[in-house]
Amino acid sequence: MKVAVDERRCEGYGFCEERAPELLQLDDEGQLLILRPDVADGEADKARAAVRSCPVAALRLED
Amino acid sequence: MPAPYGAVVIVGGSIAGVTAADELRVAGHVGPIVLIDEQRHRPYARPPLSKAILTGKEALDSAFLPALDDLDVDLCTDTTAIDLVPDEAVLILSSGERLHYDGLVVATGASPVTMADLGLNQTGLPELVLRTLDDVVLLAGAFSSAQSIIVVGGGILGMELASAARDAGLVTTVLTNEPPLLSMGGTFLSNLVSERAERAGVTVHHDPAGVELIERGGRLAASLAGREFAADIVVTAVGDRPRVEWLLSSGLADRRGVPVDSRCRVTANIVAAGDVTTWGDRRRTPHWAAAMDQARVAARALVAGDAAEPYQPRPYFWSDQFGLALKMAGECPFPGRPVLLDGEEELGRAVFQWRSPDGDPIGAMTVNTPMAIARLHRTAGTAPRPPIRTIKELR
Numbered sequence: 094m095k096v097a098v099d100e101r102r103c104e105g106y107g108f109c110e111e112r113a114p115e116l117l118q119l120d121d122e123g124q125l126l127i128l129r130p131d132v133a134d135g136e137a138d139k140a141r142a143a144v145r146s147c148p149v150a151a152l153r154l155e156d
Numbered sequence: 157m158p159a160p161y162g163a164v165v166i167v168g169g170s171i172a173g174v175t176a177a178d179e180l181r182v183a184g185h186v187g188p189i190v191l192i193d194e195q196r197h198r199p200y201a202r203p204p205l206s207k208a209i210l211t212g213k214e215a216l217d218s219a220f221l222p223a224l225d226d227l228d229v230d231l232c233t234d235t236t237a238i239d240l241v242p243d244e245a246v247l248i249l250s251s252g253e254r255l256h257y258d259g260l261v262v263a264t265g266a267s268p269v270t271m272a273d274l275g276l277n278q279t280g281l282p283e284l285v286l287r288t289l290d291d292v293v294l295l296a297g298a299f300s301s302a303q304s305i306i307v308v309g310g311g312i313l314g315m316e317l318a319s320a321a322r323d324a325g326l327v328t329t330v331l332t333n334e335p336p337l338l339s340m341g342g343t344f345l346s347n348l349v350s351e352r353a354e355r356a357g358v359t360v361h362h363d364p365a366g367v368e369l370i371e372r373g374g375r376l377a378a379s380l381a382g383r384e385f386a387a388d389i390v391v392t393a394v395g396d397r398p399r400v401e402w403l404l405s406s407g408l409a410d411r412r413g414v415p416v417d418s419r420c421r422v423t424a425n426i427v428a429a430g431d432v433t434t435w436g437d438r439r440r441t442p443h444w445a446a447a448m449d450q451a452r453v454a455a456r457a458l459v460a461g462d463a464a465e466p467y468q469p470r471p472y473f474w475s476d477q478f479g480l481a482l483k484m485a486g487e488c489p490f491p492g493r494p495v496l497l498d499g500e501e502e503l504g505r506a507v508f509q510w511r512s513p514d515g516d517p518i519g520a521m522t523v524n525t526p527m528a529i530a531r532l533h534r535t536a537g538t539a540p541r542p543p544i545r546t547i548k549e550l551r
Contacts, residue, residue, distance in 0.1 A: 108529070111529075121527075121531060141226050148444060
C-alpha cells in the first residue's frame, strides 16, 4: 500500500499529519511531505485514518 | 466502559462518527462497530459543500470520505435513531428495531436553524439552507436557474454562500443584523471580508433590527429595517442547533446539546462528539477540527476510561471566500488590529497575530498562506492550554 498526495489540492490543513506523523509531515511552509510512501502492514489503519481526515480529499491510497 | 469485545454503536456518520470509528480501532477495540446515519449517502465531508462543491470547482463525488471497509464497520445508512433507553442500553430506531449496545457514541451533529424556527418567516414557504449533500444539490440547481439571490445571515456560512453565488454570476445581496463576521471574528476580520465582498460585487445590508422573511408574489422575499428585498432565490444561514430530539426523553441532553465531561463522556458507556456536544461550561464549538478532536478523545474514553487523555480544545477553523483562504486559531473574536508577521496585506497574502495588552499571542490568522496547523497554533499561543473547568466530572 502506498500513500500519495495531490499537491494541487493539498491546502496544508495538517489533520493527516496528526493522524500518521510517521508517514506524513507538513513542513514550515505548509507543504506536505510524504516521509515514507510505502505503508507498512501495521500502519495501514493509521494511513487510512489520515486519508479520511483530509477535508479536501487531497490524499489517496494506492495498492 | 464496554469490554474490547463489546458492541459499539455510533449514531451519526459525519466526521465525528467516522473519526470515532477510526479511533476505536486504532485504540484496540476489536468488537463490532455499527455506524448508523439517517442520510442515504455514505459518509462525506461537509466543509467542501459550501466551498468548492457549491461553486462547481470540485465534483460532488469528491466530498465522499474513503470507504470504511478496513475498519470492519457495519454501516447502516437511511437509519434514524428516535429514542434511547440508557438503563437497558438500547437504542430505538425509526423502524421500531431495538438495538443493544455496550458502548454508544452520540454524533448526530446539528441541523440548520431556519428563519421559521426563529418566528421570522411566517409565510409557510420553505427556506433554502445548506447542511447536507442533498442541500447542496438543490442549491446548486437553484443557482443555475437564478439570476439573483438573497443570503440571510452574515456568518461564515452566509458569506461562503454569498461568495459562491457571486462565482456563479448571481446578483447577490446579504442581509444580516450586523456587519459580516463581526461577533464571530472581530472587527479586523469583519472589515477584511466586507471589503472583499463589496469588491466582488456583493451588496451587504445590516441592521440590528434584523431580517424578516415575507411573501411577495407567492415567493419568499425579505425585509430589513422597513426596506423590502426580492430575488429569485432566498437562502438562509442563521445558525445551527444540536440534533438532540432523540435524546431528550433519556435526560442525557437538553436543547443546548449533550453535556460531556473532560473525556467527552456522558455516562460510563456513552460518549459524545462533534456539533451535538457542549463541553466545559457548556460551550459549543461546532467546527470540523473540534469534532475530530472530540471524537478521538471520546473513542479513547470508551476503550480506556480514565486512562484516556482529556480533551484539549484547540480552537481552529477555516473558510474560503472571495478569494481569501482564511485559517484561524485561537479564541475568537479577536479584539482590535493584529500584527502583520509575514506577507503583504495589500496583496492578500499574510500571517497575522493578535496580542494581548501584555504582548502575549492570543490568536492568529493566515490569509492565502499555507501553514502547518501546529505552527499556526504556536503563533496563536493556543497550545498548551490551561485545564478546562467542567461542570460535572464522571467517575
